[in-house]
Amino acid sequence: MNSSQLIGITTFTYLFSTILYAALFIFKSNRLGFIATIFTIAAFLIQTAGIGLRWVESYQLGIGRAPLTNMYESVVFFAWTIILIYLIIEWKFKTKIIGTFAVPFAFLAMAYASFATGITKEIVPLIPALQSNWLIAHVVTCFIGYAAFAVAAGLGFMYLIKNTSDTRQSTNNSSLLGTLPALKVLDDITHKTMVFGFLWLSVGIITGAIWANSAWGTYWSWDPKETWSLITWFLYAITLHARYTRGWGGTRIAWLSIFGFISVIFTYYGVNFLLSGLHSYGSG
């Protein structure tokens, strides 16, 4: 058993988790919910083992580095963090339906990592620019932020669906969406997840700046990746200020959580492939 196999298995287990949560959403069976959670935890543990094993394998190859350095590894870590954050939310807020909207992100990320052409799965050694202790700090903090924003977008999406159905039907308990948490609860969790993501994105940008300063002597050079991370930061700053000072909530915040995540995706993925800049090593 090697790390690629374990990570490959994870792709399918997250697909199955997605199906289980969707089934739970449709059939509203508590037992299904329990199975979905157990299954997701198992998939998460397999993935954890896979990432750990990849780390060990890098030492066996005489390379010895954290599995966080290229597109493939970062997407795998992204999926891992989404599931971790989702499981914490499920445990903390005692609601399983959110999984229907959060777990698919992890599955899509894993499917992309496994099947997309043009991203290498090989464990390659680090080029000189990446040989820094700031690498792990920067990548981990950014991806905790990104994953939180992914979950927040899932929650925002859920809010919009629930909101549409609530306004259309007066008795919503009998409907498919009746099992979704109350709008107020969704709004609260979306906001809290965004706040959490914002803190980690800030730390991610700062660790990146410190790293850039130790590698190039410039903590900020307005390269497209940096600029897009700042644009994303601005978007969430706007969202949080609109909520705190102007009392925005509900559908507006839900939409902003989705726009914010689009910006995250562009920062993460779009910049690597559509624009040029210092972060070119993230694209391979």
Add this chain to the structure above:
Amino acid sequence: MKHKNPIWSFFASVKLALFTLFFLSTTSIIGTIIPQKESPHWYVERYGEKIANLFANLSFTPDMYSSGWFISLLGLLCINLIVCSLERFPGVWQQIKADNLATPPARLEKMTPQHRWQLDGQDNDVANLLATSLGSIGWPTEKRNHEHGILLFAQKGAMTRIGVYIVHASILIIFAGATLGSILGFKASIMLPETNSTDVAYTFGTHTPVNLGFEIRCDNFNIEFYDNGMPKSYRSQLSILEDGKIVLKKAIVVNDPLTYKGITFYQSSYEPFSDFLVTITNKNSGLSETEIIPYQQQQTLQKSGLQVGVISADGRGQSASKMKIWFTDNNGEPSLFWLDNGAQATVERSKNNYTVSVKQMYATGLQVAKDPGVWLVYIGCGLMIFGLVIAFFTSHQRIWLFIQREPGGKCSILMTGTANKNKTGFAKTFQQLSESIHKA
């Protein structure tokens, strides 16, 4: 409020902040799509003369992020931040310093969450009992006698209300550090061939020479490759010289620069030459000479008259990994042998023995930066994280207990409280608190 003039109100509005942030984020996109810091010629070639001119007139090129209008937007954000914070801070400070024991009981009656119960005993005894029990679980109370009863008050995290102002101040500190760095610092580069030294660097963009105030010498540059051909390390052995004397030596690699007198040298690039550095030592006399010799040219060393040449080289791209050396001391047939880059060989000749080492010559590309504002930027960054944690994850929680004497030697107690953030979390805390006091 004393400042109510329209200009102040304009800058004090959150709407302006939201607008500025939105405008900054949308305009920032432009500079990520149009490549920055290229030559005017490059833009004409890429976009055509008309569009290139338009971009230049709008300051989209060559460096939008330091253009007047973009800096003005950042400046507007700063002024807005300062005025907004000044406008709101006094009110927040009042809430921190507020005399909460002066809160009229009538107002407490209307607050939620609420908990009411009764206890036997004198109002003063009951108040003391409740104060002790609250104090023992980390909520030390203040007490004041009111007209109709006794008021107890306890609070936590009053100072957490300034969290958001710490974040705002941190942004201003970061801007201050960046401004300081751009006025008093410089960013430059040097392409320094091995064995050469210089005391001048050239700034980015304008290529203005900057005098370093000391000399920097590249003693040696070395690239290592992984087995798969990827570069493993770029290493420059650097010496700092003052008045011709070495004062500091350090080998730098990417991510590990050298700093001297506030100026930092970063490994950033390299340039391979087709020249070679050859060192030949006569083992008998101890005479050692190092000379730069061009590829495929026979050269006579100045002191010893030895003759040497690099006939061919083998390697990866422009980097040679082994060289074929031709060498003679004019006694007998010339020696011909292969030598790895940087390695040393002993050559035994009829009269003398020599050690020969050869190395391809490189120039190391150094980035040179002086940024006296960077420590301010780092302080700002640290404060920002600290402020965000306080602003997001802590709250100012307040609890009041109003104890009133009732007929029959009983007291009625009204317990209520508020938190400025995370109301659901506070409701739980309140629930637990009221339960634990109830037991007492």
